[in-house]
Structure formats: structure tokens, C-alpha cells
Amino acid sequence: MPFSTTYNSRVHYFLSGDVCSGEEQLVSSFAAKLGFERDPGCKHNHFLGPDGKVDIELIDESVNRYSVHFPTAGYYLWLAKGLGFVVRAAVTVRIAFDSWGQHLGLSLQLSEQWMVAGPLFDVTAEPEGAVAEVHLPHFICLQAGDVDVAWFQVAHFKDEGMVLEKPARVEPFYAVLENPSFSLMGILLRIASGTCLPVPITSTTLIYYHSHPQDIKFHLYLIPSDALLTKAINDEESRFHGVRLQTSPPMEPLNFGSRYIVSGSPHLEIMPKELRLSYRSPGEIQPFSKFYAGQMKEPIRLEITDRRRTLVWETVVKPGAAFVKEHHRQLQVRLGDLNGVLDDLLDSNVLTENEKDLVEQGKTRQQKNEILLSMVEKKGDEALELFYESVKKRDPYLVSYLSQWNL
Structure with missing residues (x-):
């Protein structure tokens, strides 16, 4: 497959840099390397392919089900979700999103030491055999060197239960399945029993502004870099008129399961003052810290530190x-x-x-x-x-x- 080889060499080049800097760097780098103009609209409504943008059709909003037709052989990437396909010929792909919590029971996670490492997708393709590779996104940070790629497994959920498959290879932002059979599937990390090594992940912070003349407040989330989680939080905050503010991701990869301390300008009231970096499926209640800022007549500073008080993230929020x-x-x-x-x-x-x-x-x-x-x-x-x-x-x-x- 010549087109696959060409793609891999090009994409590996830009992914071999700062792989823990968040989804915005991924989007910008990919667009620049393949000669696409940066268009914020394409992040949500298009795949990027060999001939430019390919429209995505929303066919069932209640279950977030989409359909897309790839007209020619080549590589196609949905930048907003990090999901990619290498196709041999024209193919129609249908994609839906699901919750790990409904399929991977807590007892299985504890007994087998499984860790969710990316979104859960339900994918089908017509005609069969037209897809040469599927690239499933993950949020594990490989650059830190603490994670063995042998821990990666692709979980397929079928009538007979969970079936595991080793990916053909694992790249900084995704794992590759060659000649895939499609099902409900996503990336899991299997950590050996007794292993106490921290698992570094790419993470992101989300800040939402809630206005009130007497007591302006902010909601601060610390979550794995998962586009579906971000969308679920955006949708929930929008219901209560939360306004998302611009912010950068943490400066370094953070450890999955660790607790981080939130703080800010002296006059801020913060509850709670600790956030645990964990994964909860979209649709579940996501933990966040509230910052009460009074009338906010001047900029405020927000910070996240680890338990040793090492600064891992900071920002300044300006009232205007x-x-x-x-x-x-x-x-x-x-x-x-x-x-x-x-x-x-x-x-x-x-x-x-x-x-x-x-x-x-x-x-x-x-x-x-x-x-x-x-x-x-x-x-x-x-x-x-x-x-x-x-x-x-x-x-x-x-x-x-x-x-x-x-x-």
C-alpha cells in the first residue's frame, strides 16, 4: 500500500515532537504538514483527506452517529476526534460514540488492572475490506518513557463479550489496526499486577465563566485529552450558560489517578481544592473546582500544582x-x-x-x-x-x- 507508507513517514515526522502539548498542537501541525489551511470549522464538520475536506453527515443526534464517504484511496483524519482511516478505495464509514462505563465493568477494571486510554467508537464500513487501517486515538504520553507499548490492547465488544487485539503499532497519538474488523472498540492499557509506575497522559484544562453581578464564578476541569469528554462538558456547561475561556494545556504530562491542588489569587474562594485526574465516560458527572471571584474588577490567577507543590499549569483570567x-x-x-x-x-x-x-x-x-x-x-x-x-x-x-x- 504505497499511500499508507507515504502517510506514515509524513505524520511520524510531526508527531515525534512535543506529543504532550494538547489537541490544538496536533490540529495545527497536521494541517501545516499536509498543506491545509487552518479552518476552525473543519475540526468539527470535516475529515481532511488527500483532496481536501470531506463532509461528515450527522445521521442520528441522539446517539452521536455520523456517516462519511471517502471518495478515493488515501488517508483521512477527523481532527476534532483524532480518528483516522487509511482506505484502499471509495468507502462509506459510519461512526458512533459510546460509553466505557456501560461495557467495561468496575470489577473487570480492578481485577485485570485495565485502564481506559481513549474514546470508545462504534464503526462500520461499506464495502468490507476497503479500509486498510484504522487509527484509534489515545491519550497516553509515550514520550515520558514510562509506558510499555506492549500494554496497549484494542478492546472489541461483541456478542460473546470483550475480545482483545494487539495493535499493529502504537504511535504518539493513536494505535493502528491493520485490515480491521469493525465493532464497538477502543484502546485499553493493561497494567501488570503489582505495577506501581505512574502512567503519564496528555491532559487538558477547561475553564467556564458564569456571570453574576454579586459573585462571578468559574468552573475548572482537569481531564484526559479526549475530544468526546470535552464535547460532553461543553454541552453540559452550555445548558447553564457557562462561557468557555481560552486556556493552554498543562505544561507537562500528568499522572493518571494522581491528585492535583488548585489555587488562585488570594481573594478567591475555591471548592474543592483538589482534583483527581481520572477518566469518567461522557454522560457521567465530571468533577470540577468552583472559583468564586466576587465582582471580578481585576484579572485573577489560577494555578494547578502537584502534591509536591510543583507548578504544572497556570493561567490569568481577565474580566473583559x-x-x-x-x-x-x-x-x-x-x-x-x-x-x-x-x-x-x-x-x-x-x-x-x-x-x-x-x-x-x-x-x-x-x-x-x-x-x-x-x-x-x-x-x-x-x-x-x-x-x-x-x-x-x-x-x-x-x-x-x-x-x-x-x-
Whole structure:
């Protein structure tokens, strides 16, 4: 299979670097190496393949079931999920997601020392035999050198129960099955009885902002780098109007099952002050720490340390960035004359002259507001903070009004 050999050499090149830096680095690196333009939309709705983007169709939202048709031989990767296929010919693949908790009982996990190492997929392909390889994502960090690839197993859940298969090879972000037979399947790590070695994993932090004039609060999650877990948490937080803030992953791989201490600026009230890095299936209640920040009139610092007080993650949350994200829709409708705001953003190098002109070309006031808001949000929290300060200075009554929005 020449196309498979070509793909492997190209992908191994970029995955051999910092393999513990999180999904954003994976997405950016893959897109750059294969010549794709970075388009945030393609992360969710497309596979990337030899001829560009391939649409994914959602066929049953209740069970997260998707269908995708790969038109030619080659390698296809769903960046948002880390799931890849090498195909010999045109093929239609159907993909659904399931919960480990429904299939891998707690007693089996304890007696056999199994550790969940990635999402659980239900995959079928038509015609049979068209898929040469399936690449199943995992969140084990191999670069630390503490994990033996011989521990990796692919678990198939069939009528007769759980059937195990050794992957053909294990790469930093995925394990490969060659000439796969499809079923409900995912990656498990089998740790020998009596083994006390820490298992380093790639992990991520999620922060959600909940506004209230008297007591703003944040929810902080520490979870394995699993796109399905992230989506489940996003969906749950959205139900309660949580606004996800930008943040980077931990600086180093963290140990599965270990407890980490959360802390922050002195005036913050934090509950609980410890988080255990563990895996709970999407749909189960995910543990998080709450940070109460009062009216949050100044930036706050958040930190995670290990039990030896070694810093493993930190961030600074600024009130303006959170405010703009929460009130995007209201700002789009209510922002008035933009001339002063545009001048401020130009002076602070948030916008270029060309970008300012693009905003001014909007046909209506609301269209101009939306162009500006989308443009600034893509530039990150620093840009949002400068935008907020400009709006607060030039239209303090609007900012005061929106601050009472959730009362």
C-alpha cells in the first residue's frame, strides 16, 4: 500500500515532537504538514483527506452517529476526534460514540488492572475490506518513557463479550489496526499486577465563566485529552450558560489517578481544592473546582500544582475577555457608533487598516458589529480585553446595562 507508507513517514515526522502539548498542537501541525489551511470549522464538520475536506453527515443526534464517504484511496483524519482511516478505495464509514462505563465493568477494571486510554467508537464500513487501517486515538504520553507499548490492547465488544487485539503499532497519538474488523472498540492499557509506575497522559484544562453581578464564578476541569469528554462538558456547561475561556494545556504530562491542588489569587474562594485526574465516560458527572471571584474588577490567577507543590499549569483570567464572549449577541445588537472603538483598536495594533476598512464596509450597523466582534474574538483574549476597555470607556452605560443582564 504505497499511500499508507507515504502517510506514515509524513505524520511520524510531526508527531515525534512535543506529543504532550494538547489537541490544538496536533490540529495545527497536521494541517501545516499536509498543506491545509487552518479552518476552525473543519475540526468539527470535516475529515481532511488527500483532496481536501470531506463532509461528515450527522445521521442520528441522539446517539452521536455520523456517516462519511471517502471518495478515493488515501488517508483521512477527523481532527476534532483524532480518528483516522487509511482506505484502499471509495468507502462509506459510519461512526458512533459510546460509553466505557456501560461495557467495561468496575470489577473487570480492578481485577485485570485495565485502564481506559481513549474514546470508545462504534464503526462500520461499506464495502468490507476497503479500509486498510484504522487509527484509534489515545491519550497516553509515550514520550515520558514510562509506558510499555506492549500494554496497549484494542478492546472489541461483541456478542460473546470483550475480545482483545494487539495493535499493529502504537504511535504518539493513536494505535493502528491493520485490515480491521469493525465493532464497538477502543484502546485499553493493561497494567501488570503489582505495577506501581505512574502512567503519564496528555491532559487538558477547561475553564467556564458564569456571570453574576454579586459573585462571578468559574468552573475548572482537569481531564484526559479526549475530544468526546470535552464535547460532553461543553454541552453540559452550555445548558447553564457557562462561557468557555481560552486556556493552554498543562505544561507537562500528568499522572493518571494522581491528585492535583488548585489555587488562585488570594481573594478567591475555591471548592474543592483538589482534583483527581481520572477518566469518567461522557454522560457521567465530571468533577470540577468552583472559583468564586466576587465582582471580578481585576484579572485573577489560577494555578494547578502537584502534591509536591510543583507548578504544572497556570493561567490569568481577565474580566473583559469573559464579558465580551458572554455578551457577544447583545453587543452585536446594541453597539452604537464604532468610530472611536475602531480608532482605539487601530492604535493598540489589534486591527490593521485593512481590517478596519473591512468592518466599515458592513451594510448595516449590526453587520459591522458582527464583523468586528468575530474579528477580535479570533485574535484571542488580549485583543478582547482591549476591545472591552474601549467599549467601557466610550459606552459605559451599555457595559453597565449588560453587567445586570443575568439578574
